[in-house]
Amino acid sequence: AQKVTQAQTEISVVEKEDVTLDCVYETRDTTYYLFWYKQPPSGELVFLIRRNSFDEQNEISGRYSWNFQKSTSSFNFTITASQVVDSAVYFCALSEARRAQKLVFGQGTRLTINP
Amino acid sequence: KAGVTQTPRYLIKTRGQQVTLSCSPISGHRSVSWYQQTPGQGLQFLFEYFSETQRNKGNFPGRFSGRQFSNSRSEMNVSTLELGDSALYLCASSSGGSGGEKLFFGSGTQLSVL
Numbered sequence: 249a250q251k252v253t254q255a256q257t258e259i260s261v262v263e264k265e266d267v268t269l270d271c272v273y274e275t276r277d278t279t280y281y282l283f284w285y286k287q288p289p290s291g292e293l294v295f296l297i298r299r300n301s302f303d304e305q306n307e308i309s310g311r312y313s314w315n316f317q318k319s320t321s322s323f324n325f326t327i328t329a330s331q332v333v334d335s336a337v338y339f340c341a342l343s344e345a346r347r348a349q350k351l352v353f354g355q356g357t358r359l360t361i362n363p
Numbered sequence: 364k365a366g367v368t369q370t371p372r373y374l375i376k377t378r379g380q381q382v383t384l385s386c387s388p389i390s391g392h393r394s395v396s397w398y399q400q401t402p403g404q405g406l407q408f409l410f411e412y413f414s415e416t417q418r419n420k421g422n423f424p425g426r427f428s429g430r431q432f433s434n435s436r437s438e439m440n441v442s443t444l445e446l447g448d449s450a451l452y453l454c455a456s457s458s459g460g461s462g463g464e465k466l467f468f469g470s471g472t473q474l475s476v477l
Contacts, residue, residue: 281463291451292367293468300463339406348464349396349457350419353406 250275252342254354261330262362269325269357271340277301279345282316282323287337287356296338299323330361365390367456367469375475381442384472388435388456394418395437396466397429400451409452412437413459441474449476 251274261267273282284296297307299316307314311328327334337358341351368387376382388395396419397409408421412431429439435456441448451473455466 283463285468291453291470291473293453293455293466295465295467298463298465341406343463345462347419348461349394349411349413349455349459349466350408350421351398351406351466352408355405 250277250280250342250344250352252340252352252354254338254340254357256357257355258358258360260360260362263332264329266326266328267330267359267361269327269338269340269359271323271325271354273321273323273340273342275342275344277344281343281345281348283341283343283351284314284323284325285339285341285353287339289336293339296325327359332361332363335359335361367454367467369452369454369469369472371472372470373473373475375477376444377477378444378446380444381440382444382474384439384441384452384454384474386437386439386454386456386469388437388454389467392456392458392467393435394457394459394464395431395435396455396457397437397439398453398455399423400453400471401447401449406453409439444476446476448474450474 253272280301285293337356340354394413396411411419415431431437451471453471455468
C-alpha cells in the first residue's frame with residue numbers, strides 16, 4: 249500500500265527565514281509520481297511541482313526548491329527567504345502511474361510565516 | 364480559462380438526509396476526481412470519473428456515489444448522512460491521462476451534518 253508521511257504538523261517561522269517541509273513516502277511501485285500542493289485559506293489545492301520516480305534531479309523555482317532522494321524515499325520542499333504570502337497548508341502526495349488521478353496525500357504541514 | 368467550479372460552497376444538513384454536490388471541470392477536461400478532507404483523516408480519494416464512467420474508486424461505503432454527464436460535469440451524492448460525513452469535499456479535474464497528471468482543484472463544498 250502507498251503511504252505518505254509529513255511528520256511536521258505545524259511550522260512557524262519569521263519572515264525571511266528558510267524553511268524545509270519534510271515528506272517521506274512508501275510504495276512498492278517502480279514507477280510513481282510525487283507532488284507538492286499548497287492549500288491557502290480559500291480551500292483549493294494549488295499544484296506546485298511533480299516529479300516522477302526516474303527523475304531524481306533537484307528542482308528550483310524562484311524561492312522554492314525540491315530535493316528528491318529515492319534512497320531515503322524522501323521528497324522535501326524548501327522555501328528560501330520565506331514571505332507572509334507563503335503561509336498555507338502544504339501537502340505532499342503520491343500517485344501510481346496507472347491511476348494518475350488517485351493521489352495519496354500526507355497529513356499536511358501548516359506553515360505560518362510571521363512578519 | 365475558467366477554473367474548476369464547485370457548488371454550493373456551503374451546505375448544512377441533518378443526519379439521515381441526502382446531499383448532492385456539483386462540480387464543473389475546466390473546459391476540455393474529461394476526468395473528474397472527488398476527495399474528502401477532514402481534520403482527522405486528512406485528504407482521501409473518493410472516486411474518479413472519466414468519460415461518464417467510474418474509473419477508480421477509494422475505500423468509502425456505498426452511501427457515497429457519483430456520476431458524470433456527457434459535458435464532463437460531475438455530481439457526488441451522499442445518502443443517509445452521518446455526523447462523520449462533515450467535511451470539505453474537493454473536486455479535481457484533469458485531461459484524464461496517465462503518468463502523474465496535474466490535477467486542478469476547486470475550492471470545495473463545506474458540508475456540515477448536524
